[in-house]
Structures are given as C-alpha cells and as structure tokens.
Amino acid sequence: xxxxxxxxxxxxxxxxxxxxxxxxxxxxxxxxxxxxxxxxxxxxxxxxxxxxxxxxxxxxxxxxxxxxxxxxxxxxxxxxxxxxxxxxxxxxxxxxxxxxxxxxxxxxxxxxxxxxxxxxxx
Amino acid sequence: xxxxxxxxxxxxxxxxxxxxxxxxxxxxxxxxxxxxxxxxxxxxxxxxxxxxxxxxxxxxxxxxxxxxxxxxxxxxxxxxxxxxxxxxxxxxxxxxxxxxxxxxxxxxxxxxxxxxxxxxxxxxxxxxxxxxxxxxxxxxxx
Numbered sequence: 001x002x003x004x005x006x007x008x009x010x011x012x013x014x015x016x017x018x019x020x021x022x023x024x025x026x027x028x029x030x031x032x033x034x035x036x037x038x039x040x041x042x043x044x045x046x047x048x049x050x051x052x053x054x055x056x057x058x059x060x061x062x063x064x065x066x067x068x069x070x071x072x073x074x075x076x077x078x079x080x081x082x083x084x085x086x087x088x089x090x091x092x093x094x095x096x097x098x099x100x101x102x103x104x105x106x107x108x109x110x111x112x113x114x115x116x117x118x119x120x121x122x
Numbered sequence: 123x124x125x126x127x128x129x130x131x132x133x134x135x136x137x138x139x140x141x142x143x144x145x146x147x148x149x150x151x152x153x154x155x156x157x158x159x160x161x162x163x164x165x166x167x168x169x170x171x172x173x174x175x176x177x178x179x180x181x182x183x184x185x186x187x188x189x190x191x192x193x194x195x196x197x198x199x200x201x202x203x204x205x206x207x208x209x210x211x212x213x214x215x216x217x218x219x220x221x222x223x224x225x226x227x228x229x230x231x232x233x234x235x236x237x238x239x240x241x242x243x244x245x246x247x248x249x250x251x252x253x254x255x256x257x258x259x260x261x262x263x264x
Contacts, residue, residue, distance in 0.1 A: 003143035031174040040238035062145075063171050065235035093163055100242050101235060 007061075010034035012039040013056065016117045021050045026059035029067030038070045045074055051083025054116045058089035063097055075107070084108070088116040129154055129192040134173070135187055136181030141170055144190060148203060149218075151192035155201050157264065164243040165203060165262055171207045172258050173238035180209055180256075203260045212251035213258065219243045 008027035021044060029037060044050045055071075056099045075085050085107040090098065098104060110116035129151050134140040145166040150155055152162040173188055180186060191204040215237050246261040 003146050005139040006142040019192055028142060030138070030141050030142050030170060031177065064174065066166060066174060068235055093160075097167065097239070100239065103249075 002122075006030050006032045008036060010037055012044070015054075016114055020052045020120060022054045022056055022113055022118055024056045024059065025075050026061075026081055028062040029060060029070075030046055030062065030064045031066035032068040034097070037067060041070065041074050049081075051078040051081040051118055053078065053083070053085045054088055054113055055085060056088050057091060057094055057110070058111055060091065063094055065101075068097075068101065071107075084120065086110060086116040086119055088113045091096060125200075126196050127194045129193045129194065133189065134188045136177050136239065138174070138177055140224055141173065142187075144173055144188075145170055147190060150200065155192070155194055155198060155264075156243055157201060157262070160263060164181050165201075165260065167206060168240045168243040168260050169203050171219075171240045172260065175213075176205070180207060180213075184210075199264055201262045201264060203262075205260070206255055206257045208254055209251075209256045210254065212249070213256045214249040215255070216232055217247075 006028040008025070008029050010023055010025050013022050013024045023040075023044070025037075027033070044053065071085065078085055087098075088110045089112060090109055095109070098107075098109070103109075108116065108119045110119055130147070132147050134144055143234065144212070148164045148166040148169050157165070163244060170191065173190070175187070176188055181188075186207045186209065188207040189204070191206065193202050194200065195202075216255040217237055244260045246259075247262045248259040248261065250259070
C-alpha cells in the first residue's frame with residue numbers, strides 16, 4: 001500500500017504591515033518537500049527582495065532537519081540585508097524539534113503573527 | 123537487548139517520495155506495540171532522518187533498497203526500528219554535541235542536524251555492518 005508522498009505548501013498571506021511578508025506554511029516539510037520550500041524562499045528573498053519574513057507555522061504538521069536546513073540557509077542572507085525571519089504560531093510538536101536543536105536561541109518564536117510583527121520593531 | 127519479536131518488515135525505494143510512507147509505517151507498527159503518540163512522533167522523525175541520510179549519501183552513489191524492521195524484545199520493554207541497506211562500507215557517524223549544534227545554528231551551517239536529532243529522539247542508537255549490509259538500530263525503551 002503506497003502512501004501519497006509528503007505534501008507541503010508555502011503561500012504569502014495578509015500582512016499586518018506593508019514592510020513585512022507573512023508566509024503560511026502547511027503540510028509536511030521533509031527531504032521530499034524541502035527543495036520546493038527552498039525555491040519559494042529564493043523567489044521571495046532573492047527575486048522579490050523581501051527580507052523581513054514572518055513564517056506562520058500554524059498549519060505545519062511535520063518538520064525534519066531537511067526543512068530546518070532550508071531556514072538556516074536563508075537566515076544569514078536576510079539578516080545581512082537588514083531583515084530577519086521570525087516564527088509565529090508554532091505547534092507544540094514542531095516546537096519540540098526546534099527546541100531540541102536550539103533554534104529558540106537564534107530565532108524569535110512568537111505566539112501570534114501580530115506579536116512576531118511587533119518583534120520586528122524591537 | 124535481544125530483539126526477538128519482529129512486528130513487521132517493509133522495503134522502501136531509495137527516494138524521498140517514500141518518506142511519508144516510511145513515517146506512516148513507524149506510526150502504525152508503533153501503535154501495535156502500544157507506544158504513546160509523542161514517542162511515535164519522535165521515532166518517526168528519527169527513522170526519517172536515518173532514511174534521508176541513506177537516500178542522500180548512499181543511494182546517490184549506488185542503487186540500494188532501504189529495509190525497515192520493527193521489532194520488540196521478549197518482554198516488550200524495548201522497541202527497535204532497524205534501518206538497513208547494502209553498502210560497501212560501514213556507517214558509523216560521530217554524533218555532534220549539543221554545544222556544537224548550537225554553534226552551527228548560530229553560524230548557519232546545517233551539517234549534523236539529522237544525526238543529532240536521531241541521537242536525541244530515541245534512547246539508544248547502534249550501528250552494525252556485516253556482509254555488506256549496513257544497519258542502524260534505533261532503540262526506544264517503553
């Protein structure tokens with residue numbers, strides 16, 4: 001019995017501020033779907049010059065090191081351009097993985113998108 | 123540990139498209155032996171990381187299938203997921219320390235995250251190599 005391969009989407013959604021981009025992640029972010037996420041961030045960061053990103057994790061069901069590697073691959077770039085990448089609405093099961101690896105020390109993790117937006121001004 | 127009772131064995135193609143099915147295999151067999159949901163999620167991630175490593179670093183060099191076996195010991199106090207594949211050399215990676223991983227995240231170099239996660243999501247990891255077959259055993263005490 002074959003299971004459908006992992007499904008993942010990243011879409012830009014309504015932002016509380018014009019200078020911020022909110023990206024809603026959903027599905028399963030593993031080694032199969034990480035290349036798709038990488039292409040999405042390339043478009044956002046390199047082609048559209050968006051460097052202040054809020055990632056809304058609320059509908060993300062799963063993440064492995066492949067997905068985390070994509071985030072790490074872009075954080076230096078957006079910060080060097082005066083931007084940042086902040087996480088919002090991270091489900092407990094996803095936070096557990098982030099916490100194991102020490103991501104909360106390096107990334108701002110906010111309870112809501114609005115609070116992540118406020119963190120950009122602080 | 124003497125893992126004696128094989129719950130199920132499944133063979134997977136060495137492609138990332140099988141990762142969802144592999145995780146589902148772990149969750150369904152883990153439920154059969156009574157693992158809690160959080161434990162199931164942790165083991166599924168550890169098995170995913172092990173298989174991803176094989177797909178990326180072994181199967182890209184030569185064709186091989188990935189076997190995944192769920193087994194328990196005689197009194198069901200340990201559950202072992204065994205990931206195996208044919209290879210020409212043993213697989214026995216060093217496991218990075220927490221401090222090293224934190225520094226890598228700070229400097230944005232992702233190497234070693236998967237191995238680190240595997241190590242911290244289960245109770246024990248054992249590596250074996252015999253007659254051209256590599257085996258990673260991910261062991262969880264119940």
